[in-house]
Amino acid sequence: MSLKLGVPSKGRLMEKTFSWFEKRGIHLSRSGSDREYAGRVDGIDGVSLVLLSAGEIPRELAAGRLHLGVTGTDLVHEKLPRWEQQVEELETLGFGQADLIIAVPRAWVDVDTLDDLDAAAAAFRAHHGHRLRIATKYHRLVREFLTGEGVADYALVDSQGATEGTVKNETAEAIADITSTGETLRANHLKILSDGLILRSQATLWRSRVAETPDDVRVTLKTLLKKLG
Numbered sequence: 001m002s003l004k005l006g007v008p009s010k011g012r013l014m015e016k017t018f019s020w021f022e023k024r025g026i027h028l029s030r031s032g033s034d035r036e037y038a039g040r041v042d043g044i045d046g047v048s049l050v051l052l053s054a055g056e057i058p059r060e061l062a063a064g065r066l067h068l069g070v071t072g073t074d075l076v077h078e079k080l081p082r083w084e085q086q087v088e089e090l091e092t093l094g095f096g097q098a099d100l101i102i103a104v105p106r107a108w109v110d111v112d113t114l115d116d117l118d119a120a121a122a123a124f125r126a127h128h129g130h131r132l133r134i135a136t137k138y139h140r141l142v143r144e145f146l147t148g149e150g151v152a153d154y155a156l157v158d159s160q161g162a163t164e165g166t167v168k169n170e171t172a173e174a175i176a177d178i179t180s181t182g183e184t185l186r187a188n189h190l191k192i193l194s195d196g197l198i199l200r201s202q203a204t205l206w207r208s209r210v211a212e213t214p215d216d217v218r219v220t221l222k223t224l225l226k227k228l229g
């Protein structure tokens with residue numbers, strides 16, 4: 001049996017993950033055409049590369065179909081309830097840094113904190129007859145955070161991309177999304193609440209706690225982790 005290593009199949013996370021491994025003597029590459037999601041591993045025997053969406057890596061680790069996987073902290077915490085029981089964080093990789101935050105329109109001059117948001121939400125409901133809408137793909141993390149902070153009078157609306165645009169498009173009044181440089185927020189006239197940081201995320205190497213690990217895989221894992229330092 002081979003050790004299955006899951007890596008994001010495209011974009012910045014894939015390229016940076018490939019270079020991170022390369023620096024440690026392990027060459028990961030996509031085999032075949034640009035559009036073919038098959039991979040190869042040179043520099044160590046017994047490891048198969050599985051290329052898949054960053055968002056699916058947590059589930060595959062938790063199902064034991066991957067032994068190791070690279071994906072963001074945000075995706076593991078969002079997708080896996082009690083994630084510590086299912087995966088072990090082996091190493092943070094120093095890229096893919098992004099903050100999950102709550103942001104509101106810059107024009108809301110009286111709303112700078114979660115308390116202000118809570119007050120605005122009550123006023124919004126009284127005025128519009130429905131709850132203030134927060135667009136996000138991070139449903140679990142946002143709910144847990146707002147419950148902990150005592151904010152209750154809102155509704156989450158699902159947004160799987162271009163989340164900052166939902167305010168302009170009038171499908172939400174506020175958003176909870178990842179920000180890195182802050183450019184997308186600025187371009188969409190949004191501001192982060194001063195106490196609206198939910199989670200700091202970065203690309204991380206995770207080990208499945210449930211994947212079947214026969215002796216040959218155990219030996220490969222040991223060799224690999226030694227190389228990765």
Ligand SMILES: Nc1ncnc2c1ncn2[C@@H]1O[C@H](COP(=O)(O)OP(=O)(O)OP(=O)(O)O)[C@@H](O)[C@H]1O
Pocket residue numbers: 013053054055056071072073074075096097098178179180181201202
């Ligand atoms: N602007 C950014 N800068 C740095 N990291 C980011 C940025 N946006 C997202 N990320 C991180 O990259 C990882 C992958 O996010 P992304 O939303 O692209 O994955 P995904 O949902 O699997 O995408 P897809 O389904 O399109 O492959 C997440 O951990 C996220 O925190």
Ligand SMILES: O=P(O)(O)OC[C@H]1O[C@H](OP(=O)(O)OP(=O)(O)O)[C@H](O)[C@@H]1O
Pocket residue numbers: 160161162163164177178179180181182183184185
């Ligand atoms: O703070 P910034 O540097 O501007 O980066 C933040 C943006 O990056 C991510 O989007 P992505 O490019 O992955 O596209 P998406 O909207 O389809 O998720 C994230 O969802 C933000 O929209």
